[in-house]
Amino acid sequence: MANRKEKTFRFIIVGGGIAGVTCVEQLSSQIPSADVALITASPHIKTVTNYRQVSKTLEEFDVEEQPSSVLEEKFPNLTVIHSAVKSLHTRSHSLETTDGRVFGYEKLCICGGGRPKLLTQENPYVLGIRDTDSAQELQKRLSKAKRIVVVGNGGIALELVYEVEGCEVIWAVKDKAIGNTFFDAGAAQFLIPSLETNKPEKDTPCKRPRYTTEEPAPGGSHTFTADRNARRQGSSSTEAGSALGPDWHEGIVLQGSEQGTRRVSLEYQCEVEKIFTSEELLNSPPQTLGHENVGSWPVYIKLTNGKTFGCDFVVSATGVVPNTEPFLHGNNFALADDGGLQVDDHMMTSEPDVYAAGDVCTACWEHSPMWQQMRLWTQARQMGWYAGRCMAAQVLSEPIELDFCFELFSHITKFFNYKVVLLGKFNGQGLGSDHELLVRCTKGLEYVKVVLSGGRMVGAVLIGETDLEETFENLILNEMDLTPYGEELLNPNIDIEDYFD
Numbered sequence: 001m002a003n004r005k006e007k008t009f010r011f012i013i014v015g016g017g018i019a020g021v022t023c024v025e026q027l028s029s030q031i032p033s034a035d036v037a038l039i040t041a042s043p044h045i046k047t048v049t050n051y052r053q054v055s056k057t058l059e060e061f062d063v064e065e066q067p068s069s070v071l072e073e074k075f076p077n078l079t080v081i082h083s084a085v086k087s088l089h090t091r092s093h094s095l096e097t098t099d100g101r102v103f104g105y106e107k108l109c110i111c112g113g114g115r116p117k118l119l120t121q122e123n124p125y126v127l128g129i130r131d132t133d134s135a136q137e138l139q140k141r142l143s144k145a146k147r148i149v150v151v152g153n154g155g156i157a158l159e160l161v162y163e164v165e166g167c168e169v170i171w172a173v174k175d176k177a178i179g180n181t182f183f184d185a186g187a188a189q190f191l192i193p194s195l196e197t198n199k200p201e202k203d204t205p206c207k208r209p210r211y212t213t214e215e216p217a218p219g220g221s222h223t224f225t226a227d228r229n230a231r232r233q234g235s236s237s238t239e240a241g242s243a244l245g246p247d248w249h250e251g252i253v254l255q256g257s258e259q260g261t262r263r264v265s266l267e268y269q270c271e272v273e274k275i276f277t278s279e280e281l282l283n284s285p286p287q288t289l290g291h292e293n294v295g296s297w298p299v300y301i302k303l304t305n306g307k308t309f310g311c312d313f314v315v316s317a318t319g320v321v322p323n324t325e326p327f328l329h330g331n332n333f334a335l336a337d338d339g340g341l342q343v344d345d346h347m348m349t350s351e352p353d354v355y356a357a358g359d360v361c362t363a364c365w366e367h368s369p370m371w372q373q374m375r376l377w378t379q380a381r382q383m384g385w386y387a388g389r390c391m392a393a394q395v396l397s398e399p400i401e402l403d404f405c406f407e408l409f410s411h412i413t414k415f416f417n418y419k420v421v422l423l424g425k426f427n428g429q430g431l432g433s434d435h436e437l438l439v440r441c442t443k444g445l446e447y448v449k450v451v452l453s454g455g456r457m458v459g460a461v462l463i464g465e466t467d468l469e470e471t472f473e474n475l476i477l478n479e480m481d482l483t484p485y486g487e488e489l490l491n492p493n494i495d496i497e498d499y500f501d
C-alpha cells in the first residue's frame, strides 16, 4: 500500500445506503463518544424517514437521499468521507480510497450494496436500474422510445411494466406466470387484468380505457392494449437526488415517445438467446423478424422461443449482484453461493473485526423456519441496525442475541397499484409438497393465499386491502393448530380478526 494511514477510526462503515446509514446511526447512538467514519462513493446518503412499525415484524418507512451533513449534524463524532474504497487490507486493519488516502479501523462494517446483474456488460442498449442516476438514464432513453424489451420477472420488472406509458413493452419472462419472485400462478392471474386497465390517476378524470385482450397465441404470448388518453397529472420530472426504493418510479416520468397508448406483450417461458445490433443482424442467418425489417431498430433481441424483436433498448431487470469486489483482493472472505459476503448471527464476516450488512452480504446463520433473505430495503435497514448493535456490543462486552426481526419474513410493498403483504414462507419456499394452500380471491379486489404445513400457518400472500396482515402474523408466530377451522379460516363472512383476537 502506497501511503501511510491518514487516521485510524474506532469504527468505519463503508456505504451510504440504507444499511450503512442505519449502522452508523445505531453505533453512534450506542457509543456517542466513538470515533466513527462513514466512507461512501455516492454524493448523498440514504436515510430512513417516517418510520412506522405496522405490527410485530411489519414496518413501513420512506427513504430519502440527503446531504451527509444531515448525519454529521446529528452525530458530532461522525466523519463522512466521500470517496470509494479501492482496496481493503484486513491484516493491517486499513483501507485505501480511490483518491489515495489510507484509513485505519478497529472495527469495519461493509455495506457496499449491490449492482444490477446485467444480461450483458458494456452493451449501450442494455440498461440496469440501481440508483438515481440509472433511473434518470432510463427516463431519458424512454422519452424517445417506441418499444422496449424488459427481461426479468421480479420487483423491478413488475413495477416498470405497470408504470411505463406511451411505449410498447415486450416483457420476456422465463416462467409460466408473471412476478415469480413474489407470486405464484394464482396471484399472477389475479394481477394480470391490471395490465389492461388504466392506472388510477391523481384527481384527474380518466377516460374508460378501450382495451382488447387477444387470446394468448399458441406460442404462449399475451398482448394487452389499453388506449390511454388520460395522462398522469402532477408527475414531476425527476426530483434531484430522489432515492430509489419503494416509490422510485413515482419520482420520475416513465413516458415513452408516443401519446397515450400502452401495449404490453408478454413472452412467457423464454430467456434471451442473443442481443444484436442491426449491423450484426445483417450478417447473421435470417431471423424470424416478424413484420419488421432489419435496420428499423437500433437493437434486436432473440429469445429462446425463437422470436426476435427489434427495440430501442433492453431493460435487464434480472436481479442483484452483491458489490464485493473492491473488498476481496488479498483477503480471505468466505463468499456465499450468491456472491455475498457470508455473515454469521452477529453480522460478522470470516475476516476478524469485519462486519457486513445489506445487499452486499448473505445471511449464513441458521435461519428461523419462517425467514429467508431477500435483498430489500426492509432487510437492509434491519441488518444495518443489527450490525451496529453487534459492533457496539462486542466493544462494550455485552451479550447480544439474533434480533426478533429475523424471526419472520415480512414485506409490505405495492405492485400494479395493489397493496401487497408477504409473510413467512409466502410461496411455500423449501416446504416441498408438505404443505397445503387455502386461497380466497375476489377479482379486482383481493387475493388471499395462506400456506399451511402440519395444520399451522407458515406463510401468506395478501394482495389488496385485506387488513389480515396482523392476524396472520400472529397466527404464524403463535404456531397455532388451525386444523379445526379448515376452509372456514378464509370464510369472508367470519371476521377472523375478532375471532383470533
Ligand SMILES: Cc1cc2nc3c(=O)[nH]c(=O)nc-3n(C[C@H](O)[C@H](O)[C@H](O)COP(=O)(O)OP(=O)(O)OC[C@H]3O[C@@H](n4cnc5c(N)ncnc54)[C@H](O)[C@@H]3O)c2cc1C
Pocket (backbone or CB within 6 Å): 014, 015, 016, 017, 018, 019, 020, 039, 040, 041, 042, 046, 083, 084, 085, 086, 111, 112, 113, 114, 129, 130, 131, 155, 156, 244, 245, 246, 247, 248, 323, 326, 357, 358, 359, 360, 375, 376, 377, 378, 379, 380, 413
Ligand atoms: C429499482 C429498484 C427498486 C427497488 N425497490 C424496492 C422496494 O420497493 N422495496 C424494497 O424493499 N427494496 C427495493 N429495492 C431494493 C433496495 O434498494 C436494496 O435492497 C437496498 O437499497 C439495499 O441497501 P444497501 O444499503 O445494502 O445498498 P445500497 O442502497 O445499494 O447502498 C450501497 C452504498 O454503498 C456505496 N458503495 C458501493 N461501493 C462502494 C465502495 N467501494 N466504496 C464506498 N462506497 C461504496 C454506494 O455508493 C451506496 O451508497 C429496490 C432496488 C432497486 C434497484
Ligand SMILES: NC(=O)c1ccc[n+]([C@@H]2O[C@H](COP(=O)([O-])OP(=O)(O)OC[C@H]3O[C@@H](n4cnc5c(N)ncnc54)[C@H](O)[C@@H]3O)[C@@H](O)[C@H]2O)c1
Pocket (backbone or CB within 6 Å): 119, 151, 152, 153, 154, 155, 156, 157, 159, 173, 174, 180, 181, 246, 270, 271, 272, 316, 317, 318, 319, 320, 374, 375, 376, 413, 414
Ligand atoms: N417492491 C419491491 O419489493 C421491489 C421492487 C423492485 C426491486 N426490488 C428489489 O430490488 C432488487 C432488484 O430487483 P430485480 O427485479 O432486479 O430482482 P429480482 O430478484 O426481484 O428479480 C430478478 C428476476 O430476473 C429473473 N432472471 C434472473 N436472471 C435471468 C435471466 N438470465 N434471464 C431472464 N430472467 C432472469 C429472475 O428469475 C427474477 O424473476 C431485488 O432484490 C428486488 O427484491 C423490490
